Amino acid sequence: EVQLLESGGGLVQPGGSLRLSCAASGFTFSSYAMTWVRQAPGKGLEWVSTITDSGGSTYYADSVKGRFTISRDNSKNTLYLQMNSLRAEDTALYYCAKLWGQLLTPIDYWGQGTLVTVSS
Amino acid sequence: DIVMTQSPDSLAVSLGERATINCKSSQSVLYSSNNKNYLAWYQQKPGQPPKLLISWASTRESGVPDRFSGSGSGTDFTLTISSLQAEDVAVYYCQQYYSTPPTFGQGTNLEIK
Numbered sequence: 001e002v003q004l005l006e007s008g009g010g011l012v013q014p015g016g017s018l019r020l021s022c023a024a025s026g027f028t029f030s031s032y033a034m035t036w037v038r039q040a041p042g043k044g045l046e047w048v049s050t051i052t053d054s055g056g057s058t059y060y061a062d063s064v065k066g067r068f069t070i071s072r073d074n075s076k077n078t079l080y081l082q083m084n085s086l087r088a089e090d091t092a093l094y095y096c097a098k099l100w101g102q103l104l105t106p107i108d109y110w111g112q113g114t115l116v117t118v119s120s
Numbered sequence: 121d122i123v124m125t126q127s128p129d130s131l132a133v134s135l136g137e138r139a140t141i142n143c144k145s146s147q148s149v150l151y152s153s154n155n156k157n158y159l160a161w162y163q164q165k166p167g168q169p170p171k172l173l174i175s176w177a178s179t180r181e182s183g184v185p186d187r188f189s190g191s192g193s194g195t196d197f198t199l200t201i202s203s204l205q206a207e208d209v210a211v212y213y214c215q216q217y218y219s220t221p222p223t224f225g226q227g228t229n230l231e232i233k
Contacts, residue, residue, distance in 0.1 A: 044213065044224060044225075044226050044227045045162075045164075045170065045213055045215075045224040045227075046224070047221050047222050047223065047224070050220070050222075059220050059221070061221055062221075095169055095170075100175065103220065104158060104217050104218065104219075104220075105217060106160035106172055106175040106176075106215065106217055107160070107162075107170075107172060107215075108172050108175075108181070109172075110169035110170055110171070111169065112169055113169060
């Protein structure tokens with residue numbers, strides 16, 4: 001059974017940093033692209049970032065480019081999202097998700113999410 | 121970026137009746153090389169993460185009831201629930217994965233009438 005367990009969310013002041021983690025199990029982690037999608041309270045889904053299976057290529061939404069960094073450790077089956085210079089508009093539930101294959105495939109599994117709140 | 125627009129924003133349907141949700145992309149998501157539409161539908165129930173229902177516009181995922189079906193090609197797509205059940209109350213999203221950034225529709229809130 002595929003499981004994705006996010007952690008690292010919390011309350012942070014504007015301008016602060018957080019590092020999200022996602023522990024994956026139940027599939028061959030190193031064979032799939034992984035992604036982060038966020039959902040602001042009461043709002044829709046917004047793609048944040050994607051990383052290829054090897055970690056060799058990364059992609060970011062314009063809204064987070066230059067502030068967020070996605071990475072993965074295939075030896076630990078873990079996905080990360082380093083979030084710097086956080087803004088109020090980054091407040092959201094952050095989902096770790098597995099792509100069906102490589103880039104340009106649908107998301108077939110989602111974690112439960114970790115809540116990030118940016119507020120003074 | 122490809123803009124995905126769903127209609128309606130909200131929909132109330134009686135139990136056992138048909139529900140239809142539309143999704144329109146600002147450009148075609150049909151790859152001519154493999155004749156596949158890079159379009160997915162997700163269901164999100166309150167307090168839960170989204171769940172993949174349909175990929176490639178019309179391929180139902182394993183375990184998804186056959187009352188759910190997807191259709192369309194190019195820029196216009198439809199999710200149909202043939203006979204609405206109480207457990208189908210949710211927000212439904214379409215998503216294109218034809219190009220980066222992948223983009224979602226704004227969501228359609230489906231309720232029981």
